[in-house]
Amino acid sequence: xxxxxxxxxxxxxxxxxxxxxxxxxxxDGNGEVTISEIIVAVNNALxxxxxxxxxxxxxxxxxxxxxxxxTVYHNVGTTKADIVPSDFxxxxxxxxxxxxxxxxxxxxxxxxxxxxxxxxxxxxFENKAPPCGNGTTATxxxxxxxxxxxxxxxxxxxxxxxxxxxxxxxxxAPSPLDLTGMxxxxxxxxxxxxxxxxxxxxRVHLGSTGCVLGSNPTVVTSCARLNIAExxxxxxxxxxxxxxxxxxxxxxxxxxxxxxxxxxxxxxSDPGDQDCDPMFTNLGLHFSDGTPSPATQTFFRVE
Amino acid sequence: xxxxxxxxxxALLGVTALLVCAAARGAAAEAYKWNLPVGFPQPSVPDxxxxxxxxxxxxxxxxxxxxMSGNQTYSCAACHxxxxxxxxxxxxxxxxxxxxxxxxxxxxxxxxYNATFAWANPLLLxxxxxxxxxxxxxxxxxxxxxxMPQSELLDRxxxxxxxxxxxxxxxxxxxxxxxxxxLVKALTSFVRTLISxxxxxxxxxxxxxxxxxxxxxxNGGRLFFTERLExxxxxxxxxxxxxxxxxxxxxxxxxxxNNGLYNIDGHGAYPPNNxxxxxxxxxxxxxxxxxxxxxxxxxxxAPYMHDxxxxxxxxxxxxxxxxxxxxxxxxPYAGDGSTNPFKSGFIRGFTLTxxxxxxLLAFLKSLTDMEFVTNPRFSDPFAGEFCTGDCNFDRSVTVxxxxxxxxIGLEAAPLGTCVVADADGDGEIAVNELIGAVNxxxxxxxxxxxxxxxxxx
Numbered sequence: 001x002x003x004x005x006x007x008x009x010x011x012x013x014x015x016x017x018x019x020x021x022x023x024x025x026x027x028d029g030n031g032e033v034t035i036s037e038i039i040v041a042v043n044n045a046l047x048x049x050x051x052x053x054x055x056x057x058x059x060x061x062x063x064x065x066x067x068x069x070x071t072v073y074h075n076v077g078t079t080k081a082d083i084v085p086s087d088f089x090x091x092x093x094x095x096x097x098x099x100x101x102x103x104x105x106x107x108x109x110x111x112x113x114x115x116x117x118x119x120x121x122x123x124x125f126e127n128k129a130p131p132c133g134n135g136t137t138a139t140x141x142x143x144x145x146x147x148x149x150x151x152x153x154x155x156x157x158x159x160x161x162x163x164x165x166x167x168x169x170x171x172x173a174p175s176p177l178d179l180t181g182m183x184x185x186x187x188x189x190x191x192x193x194x195x196x197x198x199x200x201x202x203r204v205h206l207g208s209t210g211c212v213l214g215s216n217p218t219v220v221t222s223c224a225r226l227n228i229a230e231x232x233x234x235x236x237x238x239x240x241x242x243x244x245x246x247x248x249x250x251x252x253x254x255x256x257x258x259x260x261x262x263x264x265x266x267x268x269s270d271p272g273d274q275d276c277d278p279m280f281t282n283l284g285l286h287f288s289d290g291t292p293s294p295a296t297q298t299f300f301r302v303e
Numbered sequence: 304x305x306x307x308x309x310x311x312x313x314a315l316l317g318v319t320a321l322l323v324c325a326a327a328r329g330a331a332a333e334a335y336k337w338n339l340p341v342g343f344p345q346p347s348v349p350d351x352x353x354x355x356x357x358x359x360x361x362x363x364x365x366x367x368x369x370x371m372s373g374n375q376t377y378s379c380a381a382c383h384x385x386x387x388x389x390x391x392x393x394x395x396x397x398x399x400x401x402x403x404x405x406x407x408x409x410x411x412x413x414x415x416y417n418a419t420f421a422w423a424n425p426l427l428l429x430x431x432x433x434x435x436x437x438x439x440x441x442x443x444x445x446x447x448x449x450x451m452p453q454s455e456l457l458d459r460x461x462x463x464x465x466x467x468x469x470x471x472x473x474x475x476x477x478x479x480x481x482x483x484x485x486l487v488k489a490l491t492s493f494v495r496t497l498i499s500x501x502x503x504x505x506x507x508x509x510x511x512x513x514x515x516x517x518x519x520x521x522n523g524g525r526l527f528f529t530e531r532l533e534x535x536x537x538x539x540x541x542x543x544x545x546x547x548x549x550x551x552x553x554x555x556x557x558x559x560x561n562n563g564l565y566n567i568d569g570h571g572a573y574p575p576n577n578x579x580x581x582x583x584x585x586x587x588x589x590x591x592x593x594x595x596x597x598x599x600x601x602x603x604x605a606p607y608m609h610d611x612x613x614x615x616x617x618x619x620x621x622x623x624x625x626x627x628x629x630x631x632x633x634x635p636y637a638g639d640g641s642t643n644p645f646k647s648g649f650i651r652g653f654t655l656t657x658x659x660x661x662x663l664l665a666f667l668k669s670l671t672d673m674e675f676v677t678n679p680r681f682s683d684p685f686a687g688e689f690c691t692g693d694c695n696f697d698r699s700v701t702v703x704x705x706x707x708x709x710x711i712g713l714e715a716a717p718l719g720t721c722v723v724a725d726a727d728g729d730g731e732i733a734v735n736e737l738i739g740a741v742n743x744x745x746x747x748x749x750x751x752x753x754x755x756x757x758x759x760x
Contacts, residue, residue, distance in 0.1 A: 134441075134450030170435055171484040178483075181450035185435040186442075187583075188426040205442075210585060217428050217555060218349075224585065262575035264442055271585050272575065 051146040054097070054107060054238050056155065058141045059303075060088045060125030063248035067125050069132035076248055077202075081256040085247060086131040087196035089182065090206075091161050092231075093120035097147055097238070098154030109145040115176050116143070120161055122176035123245070131198035134181050155236045155243065159206070159283065159300075160192040160228030166208060167220035187211060188220050192227070193283070195247060195266075202256045202266035204279055209269050209290070225290025227269055229283050232294050236302045243300055250299045253278035335359075340500025341509045342541050344549035346415035349429055352488045354495065357473040360719030362493025364469065365486060367683045370459040371438070372399040373447030379437070379490070380683060382408040382445070386676050388600030389497060394611030402443035405576040407611035410604045412597050412675070415495040418548040418555035422609040423579040423593045428555065430491035453483050460486065464730035465718070472717035499599050499675035500541070507669070516669045523666025526659055533649040534624075537562075543598035543670070559592035560647040563628025563640035564608055571645045574636055577610050590645050602668045603676065616664055620655070627652025684722060690748030692740025694721035700744035708732055708740050 018024050025033040025041055044050070060067035062076065067088055076083045095107040109116045115124070121143045126135040160166070165177060166189045176182075177190065184191045184207045195204035210224025233243065259265050260275050267276035271287075280287035284297025335354035337345060348354055365371060366379045377399035383389035389411035396404035406422050419425060420433035427433045437445040448456060460466040461481045473489055474480035504524070506515035516524075528535045537545045537560060548555035559580045565573045571590050573579065579592040593609045607613040613623055623629045627650055628641030641652065655663065675681070679689070679696035692700045692708045708724035710716030712732030718725060726736050 136452065169484070171431070171487050172482075178453055180439045180448060180453060180456075183435060183439045183449065185432065185439055186421075186424060186426075188432060210583060211426060213426060213428065218432070220426065260575075268442060270582065272578075272582075 050149060051108070052149045053144065054147050054152075055142050055144040056095070056107070056238055057242040058123050058125075058143070059242050059244055060123075060141075061244055061246045061248065063246065067247065069126050069129040069135075073248070077251045077254045077256040079255050079257045081201070083202060083247075083251075083256060084131060084198040085195060086126070086133070086198045087135055087181070087194050088125040088245075088247065089122060089135070090159060090193040090245070091120055091122050091176075091182075091190065092143070092157045092159055093118075093162050093165075095119065095121070095143060095145070095155070095157040097150070097152040098156060098234075099150045100153045103150075104156065105147055105150070107143070107145040107147050109143065112144075113175060114138075115140040116145075117174055117176060118162070118165070120165060120176075122179070122182075125245075134196070136179070136181075152238055153236065154232070154234045155238070155302075156230070156232045158228050158230055160208075160226070161190055163223075163226075166190055167211070195250070197266075200265050202251065202254070202259075203264060203268060204250065204266055205264075205268040206283065207269050209271060223290075225269075225271065227280075227285060227290040228292065229285050229297060230292040230294045231284060231297055231300050233300060233302050241302050244303050245300055246298075249301070250279060250282050252282060252298070337498075339498065340505060341511075342505075343498065343500050344416075344541075344551070346495055346498075347548050347550045347552065347555075348495065349431060352431060352492065354492055355473065355719075357469070357717045357719035358489045358492035359496055360493075360717075360722050361466075361469040361473045362489040362491065363681075364466070364684055364722075365490045366493050367685055370456075371446055371448070373444075373449075373451055374399055375459075377446055379446070382437075383411050385678075385681055385683070386603075388412050388499070388603040388672075388676055390604040392605065394606050396445070398443050398445045399447045400444045404443050404445070405574075406609050407606065409596060410600060411494060411497045412499045412599050412604075412672075413497070413542050415498060416542050416544075416547050416549055417594075418546045418557045419594060421594075422596075423559055423582070425557065425559070425580050425583055428557075430494055431487055434487045434490055457481050457483065457486070465725065465728050466730075468718050468730040469722075472719055497675075497681055499672040501674045502599065502670045502672040504666070504669040505672070517665055519662045520665035520669040523659075523662035523664065524669070526663055527666055532624075532653050532663075533651065536649045537595040537647070538598045545595055559589070559594055561591035561643060561645040562593075562624075563643045563646040563650045564612070564623065565591060565631070565636055566628070566638035566640045566643040567636055569638065569642070571643045572638075574610070579609075588645050591643065592645070598667060599670050600672055600675065602671045616667055617660070620663060621660065624650065625653055625655060689723040689726075690743050691726045691736055692721065692724045692743055693748055694723065696723070698748040700740050700748065702744070705737070705740055705744055708737055712737060 016024060022029065023031065025037055027037045027040060062073035062085065065073060067085060069086065070084065072082050072084050074082050096104050097107055098104050109119055109121060115122050122140060124136065124140045126132040127139050128135045128137045170183050170185065182190050182194060187207055187209060188211060189208050191205045191207045193204060193206035206227055208223040208226050211220045212222055213219060214221030254275065260273055263270060263273040263275065267273055267279050269276060277287040281296045282298045284292055284294050286293045335356060339345065369375045369378050371378050382391045382396050384391055391408040394407060396408040398404060409422065414430065420427040420430060421436065439449040441449045470480040470485060474485050503515040506512040526532055539545060540547065546556055546558040573591040578590055581589040581592065601616065605615060607619045613619045626641055628639065628643060628646055630639050631637045690698060690700065692704050694704045694707055704721065707716055707721045711718050711721055711724055718730060724732050724736060724740060726739060
């Protein structure tokens with residue numbers, strides 16, 4: 001039965017637009033409401049939209065080994081060095097699923113007031129156990145939301161934060177943007193990716209640089225280097241596969257035993273720090289200008 | 304009661320009478336009064352953080368509280384000491400965990416008028432944003448709060464009754480006033496009050512005292528404001544800066560300059576961890592560009608330059624500016640700063656006679672504001688010798704101050720209007736504290752009161 005309340009809900013948008021500014025009934029966004037769109041809408045009114053819950057599994061690793069705080073990992077980088085990672089967190093947003101026939105649909109994230117906010121999420125593999133003292137005991141290895149039922153064979157997301165969220169007021173930001181360890185206040189933003197190590201022999205702090213303020217002199221309006229990577233993974237079935245974030249792959253082309261003089265250990269996204277170059281490449285970024293280079297991305301893979 | 308002297312007993316009767324007066328007066332919120340030096344404009348304040356007595360009083364406690372560092376060893380004052388015009392005397396700052404900062408702690412003199420914050424950061428245009436950097440930054444670690452859950456930091460404050468009251472009264476419309484945002488806003492409200500404009504130079508220039516400065520300082524001032532030396536281009540105006548903002552100003556003036564301190568490769572390079580705003584912009588001409596700090600209280604803020612690499616004022620004047628840029632003859636940073644291609648055109652060099660050098664130094668020292676560095680309003684509330692009930696720190700307790708104390712006791716006035724009435728720091732004014740205040744009113748403030756209880760003790 002077509003519920004009266006559903007009709008009322010449609011009619012309340014007197015302007016013809018929904019709260020997202022989308023023309024009500026115009027499912028494909030082409031500015032017209034076709035008969036087929038009306039049929040779909042009526043079906044949705046009768047049967048519900050039929051979105052299904054989907055959970056993406058993530059795992060932090062160093063090479064083949066699952067990351068845990070305090071473990072010594074061997075054979076990292078070009079000099080086969082040992083590292084003891086002490087932080088392993090990153091933000092992603094704009095998560096999309098790809099169907100087997102190439103259709104791209106957004107994963108509408110559940111708003112859990114913890115790890116997910118709008119269309120962004122924090123993945124957190126550290127549990128504050130030594131030497132991860134700067135972290136949080138809680139961890140998060142999943143991203144969960146709703147999507148149309150379908151046969152999905154790929155996943156896409158951005159490593160980073162949406163621009164407005166990245167440059168909002170940190171002092172009032174909701175979770176997961178309230179984590180002081182992820183603040184990158186000197187750049188008026190956040191660290192998108194935070195890798196630290198015990199003994200501080202290598203760090204990877206990814207974030208936007210070269211940002212400038214606009215006419216409202218307290219708000220960042222653009223950044224010379226966004227340093228937001230576009231990740232595109234194929235052969236991924238959310239029901240059976242896991243997205244691996246592999247620190248070993250990230251550092252595979254770096255010499256961890258040698259650091260450019262007078263720069264922080266590893267890379268803090270400084271355009272003058274050549275230690276960043278191989279890491280950026282493996283994150284799927286051009287180090288020269290911070291634009292995406294998805295083809296070189298090796299940090300993430302599917303298992 | 305038998306141990307009370309007759310005088311104290313009479314005072315108690317007075318307190319009872321005051322209670323009646325106090326109830327009549329109530330506690331209307333007053334607009335914040337800046338009490339600015341002559342010739343100073345009103346500071347610019349963010350719309351969402353208007354000044355209030357309550358926020359300033361709370362911010363002063365926060366500024367001096369070691370709750371503000373991860374390991375509870377450092378407060379903001381660790382690197383910003385009042386007696387050094389809120390700098391620290393070190394070449395390079397040392398953070399709460401021992402990490403050495405690439406740069407020297409900046410004086411907080413007149414920061415309310417800064418157009419930008421830190422030595423060279425084009426993104427930090429408000430103190431509210433700046434405050435997050437020493438708190439949470441980790442390259443290097445300063446206060447070392449980065450990684451601490453906000454709740455853990457805030458619990459340090461909410462577990463203390465004085466802070467509970469100060470926060471509640473500073474943010475009366477907030478159901479839960481102890482938040483990071485409110486903490487930062489109170490802290491910055493206090494820091495905005497650190498205004499210095501009562502040096503001998505000020506007293507002379509404002510016609511208050513023709514003998515406030517020596518003839519030598521007078522001559523040095525004449526030299527300072529010449530095209531021969533060019534000092535005043537970057538160190539001009541009421542605050543001796545060229546980058547400033549204030550209330551009603553159309554737009555902040557933001558400037559950064561390369562002053563020829565380094566020229567490592569002959570192409571203008573600065574040490575890699577101190578490249579100025581180049582670190583943000585990557586524009587070659589921005590290499591080595593830093594903010595010109597105020598020269599007020601410069602005598603107290605040695606060593607000099609962004610990296611503290613010049614020990615004395617004389618060194619800055621003669622070896623650096625006199626030469627038109629510093630020459631470093633050996634070591635990793637060897638180079639002739641005077642030929643730095645990005646150097647400001649005003650750094651042209653000059654030759655001073657011995658007398659002229661002495662005159663200039665005398666002028667610069669005439670900018671030292673001893674009232675600023677001894678003002679109890681800016682001092683450490685945990686360590687000072689305060690007189691119970693002496694709300695305005697003038698070493699005497701008046702009837703008005705007693706009324707304020709009573710009103711605070713009745714919760715008819717905010718604690719922030721007279722924090723020293725709460726001698727034991729429990730957030731309440733008890734009868735014995737009122738007695739202390741009455742005794743101070745009758746006998747004067749000669750003997751210091753007990754030090755307010757430090758954190759967690």
